[in-house]
Amino acid sequence: MTGHVAVLGAGSWGSAFAKILADAGRDVTIWARRERVAEAIRTTRTNPEYLPGLRLPDRVDATSDAGEAISGAEVVVLAVPSQTLRTNLAGWTDFLAPDSTLVSLMKGIELSTTKRMSEVIVAAAGVAPDRVVVVSGPNLAPEIALEQPAATVVACTDVSRATLVQRSITTPYFRPYTNDDVIGCELGGAVKNVIALAYGMACAMGLGDNTRAMLITRGLAETARLGVALGADPLTFAGLAGMGDLVGTCSSPLSRNRTFGEHLGRGETLEQAQTATRQTAEGVKSCLAIRDLARAHAVEMPITEQVERVCHEGVDPRVAMAALMSRTTKPE
Numbered sequence: 001m002t003g004h005v006a007v008l009g010a011g012s013w014g015s016a017f018a019k020i021l022a023d024a025g026r027d028v029t030i031w032a033r034r035e036r037v038a039e040a041i042r043t044t045r046t047n048p049e050y051l052p053g054l055r056l057p058d059r060v061d062a063t064s065d066a067g068e069a070i071s072g073a074e075v076v077v078l079a080v081p082s083q084t085l086r087t088n089l090a091g092w093t094d095f096l097a098p099d100s101t102l103v104s105l106m107k108g109i110e111l112s113t114t115k116r117m118s119e120v121i122v123a124a125a126g127v128a129p130d131r132v133v134v135v136s137g138p139n140l141a142p143e144i145a146l147e148q149p150a151a152t153v154v155a156c157t158d159v160s161r162a163t164l165v166q167r168s169i170t171t172p173y174f175r176p177y178t179n180d181d182v183i184g185c186e187l188g189g190a191v192k193n194v195i196a197l198a199y200g201m202a203c204a205m206g207l208g209d210n211t212r213a214m215l216i217t218r219g220l221a222e223t224a225r226l227g228v229a230l231g232a233d234p235l236t237f238a239g240l241a242g243m244g245d246l247v248g249t250c251s252s253p254l255s256r257n258r259t260f261g262e263h264l265g266r267g268e269t270l271e272q273a274q275t276a277t278r279q280t281a282e283g284v285k286s287c288l289a290i291r292d293l294a295r296a297h298a299v300e301m302p303i304t305e306q307v308e309r310v311c312h313e314g315v316d317p318r319v320a321m322a323a324l325m326s327r328t329t330k331p332e
Ligand SMILES: NC(=O)C1=CN([C@@H]2O[C@H](COP(=O)(O)OP(=O)(O)OC[C@H]3O[C@@H](n4cnc5c(N)ncnc54)[C@H](O)[C@@H]3O)[C@@H](O)[C@H]2O)C=CC1
Pocket: 009, 010, 011, 012, 013, 014, 015, 032, 033, 034, 050, 079, 080, 081, 082, 084, 088, 105, 106, 107, 108, 139, 140, 141, 142, 279, 280, 282
């Protein structure tokens, strides 16, 4: 393999992913928005602001100059918040090598367009869809920083690019599987964040394992319903990018979406929860876009609808739960 890998975004997942790439033998240049973060990585091999437990290998270089990171990169990994991707890309596309592979780590849906992240990349960077690879699975960055065993899915319509990325991120602690269902993998990642918000609310309301199992199972059912309407393979939702990520995120106190939901479940407003957490919880904005996408395709997503009402209409989570439970009964 030739050329270094650029990782654009030095947050928690971008940084942990840079470690995986380096441990798999790739040279990596990570772009940080703030020079202070790039300098910390260069001089201390750590990123204390985002991922205190992480120790970065020497193969990882860091810069706050995106052109420097991207120029000459064979693979460019995008790891910024979903809602800023389009703006970020506007400043980056001129530096992309003509046949480079673009990798999306992001788990969200764009608010203004209801596009998945790979669709935003295709539109904003003007690249063919088969140049975009999606990596998605149960991958909480703090656990990966500690080299705890984990698996993921590498999805692309071009199997040779999926294999290139798979080889670039295979390590003794990280096991990637390829898949050609880009739509299913991206939807699994985006919708699980919304369900994790509901799960966090339930936890904070003192609700037990029956309720939690109901949210996970029915959450997966509504994810798959939307996925199938958009052309995904239903089997993808039984895999790592579907059930795997949903269970991992909902179960983990490390999840920022679940934690955000816990704040809402304790009766805090959206603004109070945002002030308390100060982290990217993608589901908070994506729930609006996913609800709109579902309505546009006449798909019922009752949990997503209620999460949107709690987040953006000030509805009490208890009222939202009661609304879920009072829906007309039907076959499973
Ligand atoms: N943290 C995790 O465990 C995982 C995260 N993801 C996904 O990866 C994506 C990135 O997440 P994280 O690295 O966790 O996020 P983060 O919040 O830790 O980092 C985001 C990075 O983007 C940068 N950025 C660039 N432009 C920005 C702007 N205009 N506004 C705000 N930040 C900007 C920030 O400076 C920061 O370095 C998200 O879509 C997330 O859902 C996926 C799997 C695991």
